[in-house]
Amino acid sequence: MDTPRIDLPISEIPRQWYNLAADLPPAPPLGPDGKPIDPAALAAVFPENLIEQEVSSQRWIDIPEEILEILLRWRPTPLRRAYALERHLGTPARIYYKDESVSPAGSHKPNTAVAQAWYNKQAGIKRLTTETGAGQWGSALSYACAQVGLGCKVFMVRVSFEQKPFRKVMMQTWGGQCIPSPSRETEAGRAILEKDPNSPGSLGIAISEAVESAVSDPLGETRYALGSVLNHVLLHQTVIGLEAKQQLALAGESKPDVIIGCAGGGSNFAGLANPYVADVLDGEEIEIVPVEPEACPTLTRAPYAYDFGDVAGMTPLLAMHTLGHTFVPPTIHAGGLRYHGMAPLVSAAVKAGIMQPRAYGQLECYEAAVTFARTEGIICAPETSHAIAAAMEEARKAKESGEPRVILFSFSGHGLLDLAGYEAYFAGALENYPLPEEVLARSLAVLEHLPKPE
Numbered sequence: 001m002d003t004p005r006i007d008l009p010i011s012e013i014p015r016q017w018y019n020l021a022a023d024l025p026p027a028p029p030l031g032p033d034g035k036p037i038d039p040a041a042l043a044a045v046f047p048e049n050l051i052e053q054e055v056s057s058q059r060w061i062d063i064p065e066e067i068l069e070i071l072l073r074w075r076p077t078p079l080r081r082a083y084a085l086e087r088h089l090g091t092p093a094r095i096y097y098k099d100e101s102v103s104p105a106g107s108h109k110p111n112t113a114v115a116q117a118w119y120n121k122q123a124g125i126k127r128l129t130t131e132t133g134a135g136q137w138g139s140a141l142s143y144a145c146a147q148v149g150l151g152c153k154v155f156m157v158r159v160s161f162e163q164k165p166f167r168k169v170m171m172q173t174w175g176g177q178c179i180p181s182p183s184r185e186t187e188a189g190r191a192i193l194e195k196d197p198n199s200p201g202s203l204g205i206a207i208s209e210a211v212e213s214a215v216s217d218p219l220g221e222t223r224y225a226l227g228s229v230l231n232h233v234l235l236h237q238t239v240i241g242l243e244a245k246q247q248l249a250l251a252g253e254s255k256p257d258v259i260i261g262c263a264g265g266g267s268n269f270a271g272l273a274n275p276y277v278a279d280v281l282d283g284e285e286i287e288i289v290p291v292e293p294e295a296c297p298t299l300t301r302a303p304y305a306y307d308f309g310d311v312a313g314m315t316p317l318l319a320m321h322t323l324g325h326t327f328v329p330p331t332i333h334a335g336g337l338r339y340h341g342m343a344p345l346v347s348a349a350v351k352a353g354i355m356q357p358r359a360y361g362q363l364e365c366y367e368a369a370v371t372f373a374r375t376e377g378i379i380c381a382p383e384t385s386h387a388i389a390a391a392m393e394e395a396r397k398a399k400e401s402g403e404p405r406v407i408l409f410s411f412s413g414h415g416l417l418d419l420a421g422y423e424a425y426f427a428g429a430l431e432n433y434p435l436p437e438e439v440l441a442r443s444l445a446v447l448e449h450l451p452k453p454e
């Protein structure tokens with residue numbers, strides 16, 4: 001009998017995270033003076049224990065038992081073999097996907113939310129602020145804060161807030177407070193609204209609001225949590241790839257030929273891919289493909305440069321692929337992929353030629369999502385549909401060449417709260433938004449006066 005699910009026993013859950021920074025050190029973040037930032041300067045934003053992880057060059061970092069206890073409620077997640085999709089496509093490829101949609105919030109985001117909430121609690125912090133695009137991260141952090149006993153305030157990108165009203169209710173149910181961004185609560189939000197009262201918002205704007213809200217707590221009891229991009233976030237997500245490696249071995253596969261994940265800030269993709277990057281650096285041949293929307297083509301069309309992580313310029317300068325920190329992406333339904341930058345670790349790997357990024361239009365992605373739902377049965381998040389579109393393209397290529405390639409992709413989340421996007425797709429109301437060259441050039445102008453990475 002074909003077994004469409006490969007489970008890992010609970011006892012085999014990874015007990016350490018893998019830190020790619022040990023094998024591929026990223027360029028250092030810079031402060032306002034253009035010099036490498038002193039990690040202590042981040043203390044108003046993050047607790048010391050997470051700053052330590054952010055700058056760590058240790059290859060393996062132990063996962064504290066109390067974090068494991070929470071992760072074990074849904075981990076190890078299943079690795080699924082997409083037999084039904086393979087049959088539908090008539091491909092000789094063997095397609096596997098790591099199903100992160102089984103977490104309480106419905107995506108990979110709780111893997112780091114739980115860790116971040118726990119470390120903040122250990123440091124004596126009382127509440128966290130954050131941004132959220134699609135709402136997945138805001139709900140994950142609200143869930144995690146409820147588990148460890150912290151308050152949680154979420155600035156949700158306005159267009160997603162309107163597209164996905166039930167994400168707010170989810171956050172509320174877990175005790176989180178959800179505010180549409182740009183808001184009147186912060187100086188950064190008010191400045192944006194003054195210029196554009198109808199601003200749809202962006203992750204870059206929401207990050208500015210959340211950081212400002214954390215650092216302006218007069219009691220100093222609030223810190224900020226980021227759902228992607230930073231080294232420690234990618235670190236926490238490596239449980240995905242470490243489990244997948246063991247599960248592929250159980251399925252009798254020696255290695256994947258291609259690894260695929262959608263990339264917004266890069267965390268689910270890197271969570272799956274980074275443990276394999278170590279093998280590629282050791283000479284293994286694996287194609288590693290981050291996938292982004294053509295409306296927000298950070299890796300495929302934007303330069304590797306120093307830039308701020310947020311619109312207001314409150315964060316350190318990060319060396320990354322970036323569309324420019326003031327870029328407001330078109331309002332595609334994959335809200336979690338609407339970010340101007342990309343994780344420095346992923347950006348450095350792309351620059352080193354270790355990863356081969358790709359971009360797709362949203363129509364092709366929804367078509368892939370619908371095919372996936374009608375074959376494999378799971379309705380994916382609009383972000384995840386980008387990984388599915390790429391996996392299907394690989395499977396078709398394998399059909400043409402007759403090669404039985406092993407395809408592994410990250411199924412980052414379900415779309416049960418994203419049905420408005422599907423409704424718009426079925427109504428024929430969606431279009432592709434390839435980013436016009438002149439918009440890209442204008443938005444890159446903000447990088448001109450910033451330092452350049454080597």
Ligand SMILES: Cc1ncc(COP(=O)(O)O)c(C=O)c1O
Pocket residue numbers: 107108133134135136137227228229262263264265266267268269335336337381383384412413414
């Ligand atoms: C389901 C899902 N997948 C992917 C992403 C993109 O984020 P990242 O690139 O950090 O994995 C998001 C972000 O909100 C998401 O909700």
